[in-house]
């Protein structure tokens with residue numbers, strides 16, 4: 282078995298549909314329209330042997346995601362195939378699922394020092410006792426082993442601090458260890474997971490040229506989507522997410538890369554969630570796939 286990834290959740294924070302939202306796209310989901318399928322909040326499980334798994338981010342929906350994913354379920358009396366959790370940032374939708382992993386089962390928690398500090402600042406995460414859950418701070422550019430024959434490496438991605446830590450005017454184009462992407466490899470194939478990117482840089486694109494699969498920030502189709510739909514007051518880039526469409530959008534920025542390209546972290550307002558919509562057809566004709574919960578990517 283080679284490098285395998287399972288999309289545990291394909292939606293952005295809030296999930297799809299979002300509990301308090303009746304936007305045009307959520308309304309279809311609430312009505313059970315067959316053109317949409319619901320999605321939980323973004324997380325990916327990766328493995329090289331099918332037995333030992335690492336989670337990339339721990340979403341608030343993690344318990345339901347484990348319930349939906351047989352390979353992540355316990356095999357013995359008290360155990361778990363989940364050996365490690367890797368965090369690409371400290372947002373609530375990237376970390377709250379850690380609270381579902383209490384109950385004294387050992388695993389390794391790996392993130393940059395900045396993200397581990399954000400987690401440590403919240404006393405609730407003390408429920409993951411340090412004698413059971415070991416924390417390891419990883420510097421971007423440093424290679425680290427995930428177990429089961431997988432290697433990983435963080436790389437800097439323009440983004441911003443977690444919403445709950447940001448000030449009035451956050452620098453969303455800053456590259457810092459608060460927001461990273463992660464490359465996972467089994468020594469043969471490479472997968473890049475980038476659920477949040479404020480913009481593309483030459484260095485980032487250079488790194489992506491060697492990936493076999495790219496799971497990329499698909500939060501918003503257009504930068505002003507939340508303003509236009511009346512669901513928010515901030516543009517996408519202000520939230521640390523480059524749009525799919527338009528100048529500097531991901532369709533243009535990742536054009537020509539040979540990897541399999543898959544949108545993840547999709548906000549509930551994004552019309553690519555609707556099968557057959559013009560926006561969905563647009564991304565598909567550009568060679569992109571739209572992730573759904575349970576999607577399996579075998580490289």
Ligand SMILES: [Zn+2]
Nearest residue numbers: 302304307549
């Ligand atoms: Zn909505």
